[in-house]
């Protein structure tokens with residue numbers, strides 16, 4: 185019974201739920217503000233994403249007459265719930281490790297797929313031609329970035345597993361523990377290609393320029409989100425804020441968990457998070473234009489896939 | 502102040518803007534884009550954001566004299582914007598037809614068709630004037646929430 189309550193707290197309060205939401209909105213706010221500063225503007229206040237959510241709560245949700253109501257309104261809910269669970273699956277080195285009953289790395293990989301699938305559902309159920317274009321682009325992009333992700337995760341899992349005498353381990357807790365005692369994978373030359381590949385993966389997963397092709401505002405008018413308004417759109421914003429925490433948290437857990445304990449470990453984790461967000465998202469976002477979908481597809485199946493495969497090959501051999 | 506009132510005040514700090522071009526000569530549109538896109542008149546610090554979809558919008562900026570051709574399309578797009586919304590007419594064209602006023606093809610003034618809340622005159626208006634129009638629109642929006 186008490187373990188169930190612990191899981192509930194992990195999903196709803198810390199490190200998932202409210203905490204992850206606050207952190208995710210903070211990261212988005214920092215992203216917008218720093219982007220503005222780099223462009224020589226003042227920029228919105230840090231709490232802007234939160235204000236946007238409050239605003240959306242006061243608006244009316246409109247459902248297009250040709251849309252499928254149940255799928256149209258259910259899609260964002262599924263997305264938010266999947267990300268809540270995923271956020272509870274990401275360990276924070278020295279502070280939190282997920283209960284084995286909740287799941288392991290494989291579950292997390294599947295949950296990371298859900299937002300993309302939800303966006304596809306949203307796009308296709310809205311019966312808008314722009315949504316349909318967004319749907320097909322989302323699908324192509326997902327197939328492109330999912331392949332490197334699997335290889336990156338395999339490289340880390342095999343590396344940790346072999347060092348412990350069996351083949352692979354998919355427990356994030358064990359991966360973090362191993363790095364705490366044997367040194368970070370970030371400092372291990374064998375893993376550098378995988379680290380770089382993850383650096384390409386997470387901007388794509390978070391859907392920012394140059395990989396925001398499915399939601400490109402200037403060409404397909406936010407694609408799958410085009411028909412959403414009010415609270416339903418707010419749920420998508422919540423989903424993407426949580427996703428930022430999950431994906432960057434996964435990056436930290438896989439490659440750079442700090443060997444600290446207690447409060448310093450927690451603060452270090454937050455700092456790592458902000459640094460990765462600013463370096464990998466903000467700077468990239470404002471310094472590049474958008475790729476075409478075919479360019480992005482070829483790009484992912486060439487460089488990140490090759491890098492991740494290189495790491496995996498060296499680890500296995 | 503009750504919690505709801507407080508939340509409403511917070512909500513007005515995030516006005517999302519949508520532009521409708523109702524046959525404008527593009528002069529006004531350039532000025533509107535200028536407002537948000539160049540550092541000098543950064544309106545993102547007020548929480549403003551241009552959005553591509555009418556469904557995300559709170560404040561509508563309409564420019565142009567409303568040509569007969571775009572009337573239906575414009576009305577349809579306008580209906581897609583969820584309530585509560587505020588309408589700002591930018592330029593002298595929506596008020597009187599401006600330099601196009603004697604044409605058989607324009608339907609200005611546009612307040613025959615749209616509930617215009619704020620007029621920003623000028624041909625084209627200065628960015629500062631447009632920002633002031635947006636600020637007034639935010640106040641009207643606060644009352645409608």
Ligand code: SF4
Pocket residue numbers: 524525526527528529530564565566591592593594595599600623624625626
């Ligand atoms: S007001 Fe002037 S600048 Fe604006 S659309 Fe009319 S003619 Fe063009």
